[in-house]
Amino acid sequence: MDFNFIPLAFGEVFSPTTAAYALAAIGLAVHFGFAGLLNFGQAGFMALGGYAFAVTTVIFGLPVWMGFLMVIAVSVVFALILGIPTLRLRADYLSIVTIAAAEIVRLSVKTPEFSDVTGGSEGINGAGRVFNEATNPLPDGRWGVGVLTYSSAQWWLIIVGWAMVAIACLLVWLLTRSPWGRVLRGIREDEDAVRSLGKNVYQYKMQALIIGGVIGGFGGFLFILPRSLQPDNYGTQMTFFLYTILLLGGAATVFGPVLGSIIFWVVLSLSDGVLSLLVSNGWLPIATTQQGPIRFIIVGVALMLLVIFRPQGILGKKKEALFSA
Amino acid sequence: MPEKTPVSDILAGEAAPGCAKKDPILVADHVSRHFGGLTAVDVAHVEIPRGSITALIGPNGAGKTTLFNLLTGFDKPNTGTWTFDGQSLGGVPAFKVARRGMVRTFQLTKALSAMTVIENMRLGATGQGGENVFASVIRPLWRGREAEITEQAEGLLARFKLDTKRDDYAGSLSGGQRKLLEMARALMTRPKMIMLDEPMAGVNPALTQSLLEHILSLKDDGTTVLFVEHDMHMVNEIADWVIVMAEGKVVAEGPPSTVMNDQAVIDAYLGAHHDVDLGTIEGRLEVAEEMDSEAVREEAEEEAEAAGIPVEHATPDAEATPAKTPRKKPAAKDEVTP
Numbered sequence: 001m002d003f004n005f006i007p008l009a010f011g012e013v014f015s016p017t018t019a020a021y022a023l024a025a026i027g028l029a030v031h032f033g034f035a036g037l038l039n040f041g042q043a044g045f046m047a048l049g050g051y052a053f054a055v056t057t058v059i060f061g062l063p064v065w066m067g068f069l070m071v072i073a074v075s076v077v078f079a080l081i082l083g084i085p086t087l088r089l090r091a092d093y094l095s096i097v098t099i100a101a102a103e104i105v106r107l108s109v110k111t112p113e114f115s116d117v118t119g120g121s122e123g124i125n126g127a128g129r130v131f132n133e134a135t136n137p138l139p140d141g142r143w144g145v146g147v148l149t150y151s152s153a154q155w156w157l158i159i160v161g162w163a164m165v166a167i168a169c170l171l172v173w174l175l176t177r178s179p180w181g182r183v184l185r186g187i188r189e190d191e192d193a194v195r196s197l198g199k200n201v202y203q204y205k206m207q208a209l210i211i212g213g214v215i216g217g218f219g220g221f222l223f224i225l226p227r228s229l230q231p232d233n234y235g236t237q238m239t240f241f242l243y244t245i246l247l248l249g250g251a252a253t254v255f256g257p258v259l260g261s262i263i264f265w266v267v268l269s270l271s272d273g274v275l276s277l278l279v280s281n282g283w284l285p286i287a288t289t290q291q292g293p294i295r296f297i298i299v300g301v302a303l304m305l306l307v308i309f310r311p312q313g314i315l316g317k318k319k320e321a322l323f324s325a
Numbered sequence: 326m327p328e329k330t331p332v333s334d335i336l337a338g339e340a341a342p343g344c345a346k347k348d349p350i351l352v353a354d355h356v357s358r359h360f361g362g363l364t365a366v367d368v369a370h371v372e373i374p375r376g377s378i379t380a381l382i383g384p385n386g387a388g389k390t391t392l393f394n395l396l397t398g399f400d401k402p403n404t405g406t407w408t409f410d411g412q413s414l415g416g417v418p419a420f421k422v423a424r425r426g427m428v429r430t431f432q433l434t435k436a437l438s439a440m441t442v443i444e445n446m447r448l449g450a451t452g453q454g455g456e457n458v459f460a461s462v463i464r465p466l467w468r469g470r471e472a473e474i475t476e477q478a479e480g481l482l483a484r485f486k487l488d489t490k491r492d493d494y495a496g497s498l499s500g501g502q503r504k505l506l507e508m509a510r511a512l513m514t515r516p517k518m519i520m521l522d523e524p525m526a527g528v529n530p531a532l533t534q535s536l537l538e539h540i541l542s543l544k545d546d547g548t549t550v551l552f553v554e555h556d557m558h559m560v561n562e563i564a565d566w567v568i569v570m571a572e573g574k575v576v577a578e579g580p581p582s583t584v585m586n587d588q589a590v591i592d593a594y595l596g597a598h599h600d601v602d603l604g605t606i607e608g609r610l611e612v613a614e615e616m617d618s619e620a621v622r623e624e625a626e627e628e629a630e631a632a633g634i635p636v637e638h639a640t641p642d643a644e645a646t647p648a649k650t651p652r653k654k655p656a657a658k659d660e661v662t663p
């Protein structure tokens with residue numbers, strides 16, 4: 001019997017993909033957790049971040065730092081496009097617009113008309129290679145233990161990914177414990193109360209949308225480094241994974257998204273391994289193709305239980321959830 | 326008990342609906358608001374005297390809250406202009422109205438439940454540079470101001486007897502304490518004029534007396550107060566001036582001692598009590614009680630005596646028996662026991 005899935009699942013704890021999702025979920029925490037903005041289009045920010053970097057560096061061959069600037073610029077513009085018409089309206093307008101906008105992004109980059117720049121439905125290959133060649137200071141080689149042995153390029157991704165997560169956590173921590181964060185928490189609960197005290201609510205919501213969006217854009221950048229850029233990765237499913245991660249860890253916490261992402265990917269990977277084992281030994285009467293969906297049923301049930309028994313998430317404060325309900 | 330502002334200091338001419346004041350802080354003209362076919366507010370002209378306590382009264386649905394919303398930028402009027410402290414406020418967004426010194430509270434309390442009492446208070450403060458997104462990440466830039474703000478907040482909390490609740494979540498407070506917190510938080514902005522929408526609704530009768538004193542002390546500090554209240558005993562006790570609204574219009578104005586006996590006011594209140602059977606003497610006495618109006622009471626009592634119904638002659642001495650009226654209104658709708 002092959003028990004390699006156990007260390008492999010452990011490897012998810014620090015994989016670059018876990019970091020990418022953690023980063024995007026931190027952005028979503030700024031939106032939803034701290035500002036109360038129901039952004040259902042975080043996948044759109046990730047897609048734009050990924051494309052901004054890949055198009056700049058792979059297609060146009062420009063330097064990596066210009067790719068970063070484009071990630072920021074494109075995320076800011078997307079946040080403005082989403083926010084300007086909706087942030088003065090009731091909260092639900094933003095959620096409808098963000099769902100639609102994220103889908104528009106995904107379908108637009110797929111169209112053959114733009115395929116010279118976006119690669120059409122094929123996407124773009126090689127952003128990870130370009131980034132590694134331009135920035136990796138590590139010597140060639142492979143290090144690690146057993147199945148968790150990675151190449152120099154993979155280690156570099158892990159380091160960069162988690163460094164970005166750490167920076168985002170620090171930034172969000174500084175922001176949320178400040179008077180700025182206090183205004184935001186007030187807005188989350190009752191905009192009119194905050195308005196009546198002379199705060200420009202619209203401006204704060206826009207700032208939160210931009211900050212969370214830029215962090216989400218960098219999540220998209222991280223996400224494409226270990227794989228090729230595929231437009232269909234950025235469907236609504238990705239946004240819902242991010243919400244799962246966020247609610248799991250605690251929406252209004254700094255480290256909740258990080259813990260949520262780690263648990264999400266470890267559980268997904270473990271359940272995949274266990275199911276494979278059961279199926280291949282004929283202990284479970286299902287086909288291998290049913291394995292994938294079953295994993296998500298498990299995640300879904302776990303999320304339901306969590307929301308019922310610990311609505312504030314693993315790291316959230318119980319009282320805040322109680323009184324804001 | 327501080328002295329009431331004499332009527333001669335307030336009034337510039339005759340007391341009448343929309344009459345001119347000697348030193349108005351707020352002047353509104355032709356402010357109207359329609360909801361579909363309903364005219365919620367249609368105020369031709371009204372002036373609020375500076376530095377005094379003005380009560381805005383009127384039966385339920387008279388348009389008092391809507392007028393508050395319009396004047397403070399929380400709602401847009403169909404017509405109208407108004408100035409505060411000489412500056413036009415028409416079309417100015419709510420947060421800018423507050424920054425200019427006109428701050429309101431809400432009929433349905435808006436204490437921020439998931440924040441602690443002291444954080445609610447700090448949120449009200451002005452001039453905190455740390456509320457700027459860039460400055461916020463550098464703590465030394467705003468730490469000093471935060472200490473000042475905290476001191477100001479603690480002073481107010483002590484004054485409102487909320488200091489023992491400093492670190493409790495606002496959601497754990499009683500309805501009355503939340504009203505107090507909302508008022509204290511509004512004062513953190515150091516307003517020129519504070520507009521209180523039913524500040525006593527839901528407040529424990531044991532607290533109402535101290536709440537009245539708080540409102541009086543605002544006047545001593547030079548703050549103009551405009552408040553909506555149903556309990557006429559309280560209006561009589563603290564208001565320098567009373568403005569009566571009915572069906573969206575200002576129907577009467579005057580000092581509290583006389584305004585409740587104005588025929589227009591009596592008609593407005595009697596007209597609004599569809600729920601009370603005004604054909605019966607008991608019904609009219611009930612309205613008289615709510616209005617605290619001598620005229621209505623005497624009329625009803627005379628009729629009662631003529632009809633041979635025994636009536637208790639209540640001594641209408643608000644000073645001696647404050648808040649003796651049982652509250653007719655149900656306790657504030659937003660009372661939520663956590």
Ligand SMILES: Nc1ncnc2c1ncn2[C@@H]1O[C@H](COP(=O)(O)OP(=O)(O)O)[C@@H](O)[C@H]1O
Nearest residue numbers: 360363365383384385386387388389390391392
């Ligand atoms: N948002 C609204 N939509 C429709 N009608 C409203 C709205 N707000 C208030 N009204 C109506 O306007 C009238 C005045 O209401 P309001 O200002 O709340 O009265 P008051 O505060 O004097 O009791 C009432 O008839 C009320 O039903």
Ligand SMILES: [Mg+2]
Nearest residue numbers: 389390391432
């Ligand atoms: Mg009202």
